[in-house]
Amino acid sequence: MPTMNTQVLFRAAPAGMPTQDCFDIVETPLPRPDDGQFLVENLYLSLDPYMRMLMGGGWMFRGGGLTPGQIMVGRTIGRVTKTQNENFAEGDLIVGGLGWQTHAVSDGGNIDFRITPRDNVPLSAYLGACGNSGTTAWFGLKLIGAPKPGETVLVSAAAGSVGSVVGQLAKVWGCRAIGIAGGDEKCAVVTGEFGFDACCNYKADDLAGQIAAVAPNGVDVYFDNVGGEMLDGILPLLNNYARVPVCGVLSQYNADGDWQGVRNTRLIFDKRLRLQGFLQSDFADRGDVARAELANLVGSGKLRVRETVAEGLANAPSAFIDMLNGANMGKQLVKLR
């Protein structure tokens, strides 16, 4: 039985890309659950781009930033090991916002959902395709993108945890799926493993021309994870009445006030486009429905899961930085146990 808890704390805001200096790794005594609380041993930690925003040194959600010394915010899969809360039993598997640490106490308020293990669905998938990455893809594509069978769905960051699910859901729902990813290796995974109809390499020349060549009928849904210049270049490729779920602005997280303008915004009027920003939490009340479909698809092999897994909490900062640099394929996780 461990007696210590390992934690990663936020030390200081980066200028641009984060570095190891932005983090402190500390050991503290294992917390004990009070009345109504329970102790969780974390098994996997999810690393996600939104964490960069919370670190400041540029842009952050209004009022939602980290303060120095605070534990890094993050979602984990954990197992309840001690409990004084009647709703959570020893051995329960949960997903929640328990932070970058090996153990945590909770009163249940920061628990997202309970995992019911099932055949053919790996536990780690509940942080990815069957967890918030999957529901982010499902919510944005279904509720904002609203694709009709036969339409063309384009998604940026297509090799990532959200993008890879978007394209696969588009196929399941009868659409043509086109990805955008960085490099030939990622593009090969997007088409070969995730089964997209095509993938365009934004690191090669003429991205717009590449997309136009594989989307001869134009684009009906652009699931935008990137923003900035890429969005600007894609707006002219959209069909009238196209929908743009805006899921993130990867291109801008490290920009320090020097944001890329989008020149083609007038096409919002010309083409009667709908652009809508969203967070997974905006639709959390529909999480059960989305997770059920996603777990069915993973279990039946129709939704492929790809993960990049770092080993041990001490490697979380470097894995996080690698992910922001685009080194990961699919969901970036840290295995804690």
Next chain:
Amino acid sequence: MPTMNTQVLFRAAPAGMPTQDCFDIVETPLPRPDDGQFLVENLYLSLDPYMRMLMGGGWMFRGGGLTPGQIMVGRTIGRVTKTQNENFAEGDLIVGGLGWQTHAVSDGGNIDFRITPRDNVPLSAYLGACGNSGTTAWFGLKLIGAPKPGETVLVSAAAGSVGSVVGQLAKVWGCRAIGIAGGDEKCAVVTGEFGFDACCNYKADDLAGQIAAVAPNGVDVYFDNVGGEMLDGILPLLNNYARVPVCGVLSQYNADGDWQGVRNTRLIFDKRLRLQGFLQSDFADRGDVARAELANLVGSGKLRVRETVAEGLANAPSAFIDMLNGANMGKQLVKLR
């Protein structure tokens, strides 16, 4: 009984702002209705910014531009004077896309709706607050803006035919209404005559600061008629989950490829905004419902109508150019008869 029809033809695309040279005024023999057709005498012609787009020399709807020699596209109020169509009787008053001319034959296909005259609603209002300008405001505000009582609605081009209705509907529907207009004289009409809570002058300094001062709780709906830099400056003033019906890009109609970028598009994600472009025709199937409410409001004095009326078709080109320069107050019409 007249024997000739006066028409304004499109001669050539302007470079930037149109000039008189872009138009030809011609006389042709009065057309005669064939079987299934009827002859209309036009009483009023509506002049609208979208016509600039159809003239090319910059941006235009895909495939919808005018060709030289073609009659200028436009909507009129007319009276049926001869008929060989059983659905349209002599004396019927109609609104339709009959063009810049004193007379027209129609088979009914380009007729928008039939006017049922009523007390306290001037005939010309059916091209404005009770016609497509009004339904444009109603559709965009209600179906895209979806304002809740107590919310703050901001509208640009607030002294114009659409903007003036947007703010007045916002008030009727229980919202705070803030306008943006060019100059103190227009702002005085927006608050004094149209009853907005406040109006900001974009020709004076610090438009964003002016808006922030009169919208202490932020902006929930921005009804955008302008686009470009004004939209860019307003995005930071929007509340989370704000809606932006994009009804036009007045700032860009004369821009020849040199479009203004919008730097703050990343706020679409940050604030979970919804931006949606639309045309009146996208919601035409709900026109009857909207027109009924608008006519009731005009008839009962709750919706004020303001018009700028030029006399005679020969003055249509100059009135159109004046309107593009912002000289009109409210709906710009030409009285033909």
